Every structure is written in C-alpha cells, then in structure tokens.
Amino acid sequence: MSKRILLVITSLNGGGAEMAVLRMLKAFNAVPDTSAHLISLSQKNDYQDVDPEMVTMLPIANSKSLDSFFKRGKVIQLLQQEVARLEQEQGAFDVIFSHLEVTNVIVAAANFHCPVFYVHHNSIQQELLCAKERGPFKYFKMKQRLKALKNKDVICVSKGSASEFTLPWLPVKSCQVIYNPFDAEEIIAGSQEGGNPYPDRPYLLHVGRFGRAKRHDRLFEAFAQLTGPEVLVLLTKQSSKLTKLIKRYGLEDRVIVAGFQANPYRFMKHARCVVLSSDYEGLGNVMVESLLIGTPFIANDYPHGAKEVLGHWRPEWLAETGSADDLARKLAQLLQQPPQAFQWPDAELFSHVHSANAYLALINKAT
Template sequence: MSERRIAFFLPTLAGGGAERVALNLLAGMLELDIPLDLVVADTAGPYLDQVPDRVRLVNLGTARVMKAIPSLAGYLKETQPVALLSHMNHANVAAILAKELARSKTKLVVVEHDTLSASKSKLQRSKFLPLLMKWLYPRADAIVGVSQGVASDLDSVLGFEPGTVKTVYNPVVDRQLKAKAQAPLAHPWFAPDSPPVFVAVGRLTPQKDFANLIRAFAIVRQHRPARLIILGEGETRSALEAEIATLGITEDVSLPGFDANPYAYMAHAATFVLSSRWEGLPTVLIEAMACGCAVVSTDCPSGPQEILAAGKYGLLVPIENSPALATAMLQTLETPMDRAHSIERGLYFSSERAVSEYLRLFDY
C-alpha cells in the first residue's frame, strides 16, 4: 500500500442526515487530495448519484449490514486503508467485528448520530444493539458523538468514563450548500405576495414527529394565511396525509417527497421548523440557518439546544406540544430575525472544521 487511503462505511445511501454528513466529509477531504473509498453494504438510496466522481465506491452487495461483515473484512485485508470512518450504530458494530476478523491495523473511528437513550427504534436489532455497543465500542480507536448531548448520553448509557466519547460537530456548511441555496425555485407557493411558507425537511418517521408540526400548523392557519411544505419520504406518509385531511388544511400543506436540493426551499421560506422527538445533531437545522432562514425547533435531545445556543439563534419549544410550536411559528412571522446573525451561526458548523478534527483523530 503506497497511498494513504481513508475509507468510509455506511449501510446504504438513503437520504438521511448521517449519509449527508458522510458525503460532506468526503467532499471536504477531496479538497485535500486524500484518496478515498466509500464502502456500502448496499448502494440503495437517493444519494447514490451524489457520491463524488473521485471517490471509489465499493458495494459489498448485501441487503443487511451484519451480513456484510465478511466482505468488509476482506476489503480491509486487501486495501489496508489507514483509517475507516463508520457511521450509525449497527454499521459501527459490523465495522468493529470486520476489523477484528481481518486482524487489520486500520485505525477505526465510529460515529454515533443519535441520542441513544431517546431512540425508540422498533427494529428487532435495537433490543440487543446497546449491549453489543457496550462490549464492542471500546475496541474502536475512537468513538465520536456528533454533539455534546450525544457524546455524554452515550458515555452514560453504555457506562463509559465521562469524556470517553469525543464530540465532533458535523460538517454542514460548504461552498456547495451556498450555491444550491441560490438555485432558482419554481414552486408556485414562493411567488411574490404569496402567503408565508413554513418548511420542514426529514424522513417521514415517528422520530421527526411531523404530525405534531401539522397540528401546530393547523393552529397557525386559524390566525393567518400560511403554507407548509414537508420535504422527505417515509413510512408515516399515509398517516400524515390522513391527519392533513382530517384537519381540513389539504390546500395549504404539501408533501412533495425527497428533494436533493432542500436549500433553495430553506432560502425562500419564512421559517424552517424542526419538530423532532429526538435527534443527534440535526443537520437540517444548521443548513436552514446557513441559508439565512428563521428557525423554530423542539428542544429535543440532542443538538438543538447546542446549535441555537439555548435560544439565542432561534426559538426552542417543548417536544410533542403543538400549541407551543404554533405560538413560536407565529412569533417568527411577526418578528423577523436578523438573517446575517443566523448565517454566521450556521457557518460555525463548517466542513473545514469537521474535516480537520477527523484527520487529527486519524493521525493523518
């Protein structure tokens, strides 16, 4: 092995926050001319066409992450990357086992994107994952949480010494985001003199609690004209559509599905709303701020409190509280925020900062 190659490991290229973070890190490292591999259990997902050309894509061809362990071990033996950066807990467990199976000297860093104590996954694996994490995570060269809340929660839940899990904020803002935010937006709701538009972005899952946002928006509509766009796809779509119909707000709510450029929507929105029950470090909240959009967020574990500096840069409300969320949404329409102030805060979560911190962990 002559080149100092860095590899990333993801389950798939689904359109979620962890995948977006990995792509941003890859783009940031490419600017430093680092040879890069993106290893995936399966290439499924809308982010496949966003993998940079200079990144070598390695598809292990298995639908389940745990079945990818032998193939990942074979990759580590053959390629011998200097570092492997794994994202999401089930993939992290697989990466640790693959490294041990390969007896590889590759430096392994595992990244936790969610607040473990708050996560309510219904998947069978979620019942035994914390035990595997407690046993296996100490075998990684470094454990990273994407916010201080995630890091301290992981220390606590897995019984680690405080400070075992390091915090590295996600790489969110780069030149590409700024360019995409300025892209033209043909959506008719953003025509001049139209009612203000609230925007939310995320998978349609119970974690994101878009039902709470829809109920809050129905309250907003009782006070003034407005519209709501939720970008994303997922299993709660039919339930959300039923809720919208029941509340009689079908004409004012749009669920267009996944969009590879949500930033143009953020740049034109009156307010961006995060309604989650739990998070790790919600990338979309930072992206909206970097686009100069006013933000409202639930004060969920973890991330919004840190991103918004306890309410300095945006309004925080309790989780699962539609009236409080509606009040905050109305407040942003009545009291415009300082866009430059929001953009400056978003820029703190830069790609350059994250890349340099990960390279330090790799001793690269």
C-alpha cells in the same frame, strides 16, 4: 505523509448522517496528500451525482436488517473483500470511520487491521426510549447494536450526545466531539439554483424522513393551529401512512409533499421559516443549513444539538419539548414578526474545514 481514509455507512438514503458522510468524503479529498473512499453496505442511494471513483456500493439491494442473523455474515464477508480489493489496488487504509448503528455492528465484527473510529449520530437515551415504545424486541435489538461501541473509540456529532457515554453497560475507550461538516459556500450556491419552487404560495418547510422520531404528528398538530396563508411543504417521500396522518389533521389542502430533494437549499431559501418537530436529533443538520442560508427556524428544544447550534443567540426560536401548542405559538410569533437579515455568529465551528482538520488531527494522533 499521505493518509488513506475509509468511510463506511449502511446506505446513501437521504438522511442527515448520509449527507454528512458525503460532505466529509469531499472535504477529506480536498486536503493535500489525503485520499478518502466511501463504502455503502447496500445499493440504497438517493443521490444521483455520487462519484464511482470515490464510492463503492456493496451488491446488496436492501439496507434493511443488514446485521440480522441471516444477512450479517454475508455483509461482513463482502465488506472485507471490498476493503482488501481497494487496499491491493490503491494502498492500505490508515484509518476507518464507521457511521450509524448497523454499520458499527458490521465493522466491529470485521476486525480490520487499522484504527477504527465509530461516529455516533444520535442520542442513546432517546433511541432506546423510542425502541422501547415499539416493543421489547425492538428495545433489545437497539441495545445490542449500541453495544458494538463497547470499548471502542467513539466520535459524537454533539456535546449532548457525548455526555450520554457514561452508562455502566456501555464503557468506551475514548469519546470526543466533532461537529458534522458544512460547506457554507456550496449550501448558499445550492440555495440560489432554480428559484422559488412555490412563487405564488408562502410556505413553511420541514425537511426529514417520515419516521417516529421526527414527530410529524406534532408538526401537523401545531400547523393546524396557524391561520395564516402559509402552506407546509414536506421534503420527504410520499407514503400511505403519511397521507393518512395528513388527512387525520384535516390538512390535505395545506400540506405539500415534495418528496426527497437532492438540493433542499433552494426550498430553504424561499421558505418563511424552517420547522423541526423531532423528539431528538444527534445535532440537527437542517438547523445549521437553514442558518447558513439565512432562513429562520423554529425547533423543539430536544435534548441534544439545538442549544449547541443556537447557544444564547436566539433562544426564542426553541419551543418547549413535546408541546405542539408551544411549537404553534413560536411559529405564529416568528411569522408575525419575522427577523431582519441575520448572520449566524458560530458558522465557523460547523465548517467543513474545521471538521476535516479535527478529524485529521485525530488521524495523525492515532497513526
């Protein structure tokens, strides 16, 4: 029996969750007798090759505060109207997958008729801790968003993230783990397009938006301790705050801000090393992509994802959480003794086919 699947996300901003959703959309539509559609709650989009036949973007320009008192009702109504239109034209959806906290609030309030699963991409504890550091209002707002998952069917992108769903104020109906999908052939092909972006300068690479959780301050503190010829390339959008932070560490001549890249893989392929300095990630998509390409990385041993990706294979690639000094030491060691060509033994667990099959098994059980 054919299946109709709807994915919903806040925006198509250039982040890991957004890329994972686009990959899942493609993976679903490659399965016989299965069709999937994606709705973005806003017009925010960093990807130029999105297929309008598969993706609808609601007529809301900015993705900020979509669940606020002033916007929430309008967003819910627009989403309900778009789902009704799609179902009238193409048939009823069998299942809906909601991605990210703001989307979860909107989808939960929309009261759709079919089964809904809420995909959690982050760490509850770390999200709340980060919000608390920004003040009581931010903490309260994040906690209220997370409460949209109460008594819901939840999918987590790592075992570590799933282990947090034991909080007494956040009981869920069910919780299971399905890793984000990665198409190794597509990623490797992308890494071979365009050649080395900096052929005359050896470089380290960091991929990720400029935000508190990514800890660019720790990244710069660690990189400033290195004395080799490498520069640090950031695949993130330029901003005045980022420029000030680079200047604070005296790295104006050693850091290149290359902006968001729809194809980061050629940058990964030619980097001496990929580095992740985050306090937390739901999984760590950049690590998986780097391993598939064959580029080593150094990452903070943050609570969720890092050990699941590496297992016991390369523990020396994980730095002590919160320590810029250990991050610098691990980077220096890797640069002095770069690994030989390697093949990651757990690649199949993170393949798009594996993820799609896990989702489809879940759909068949639910419908």
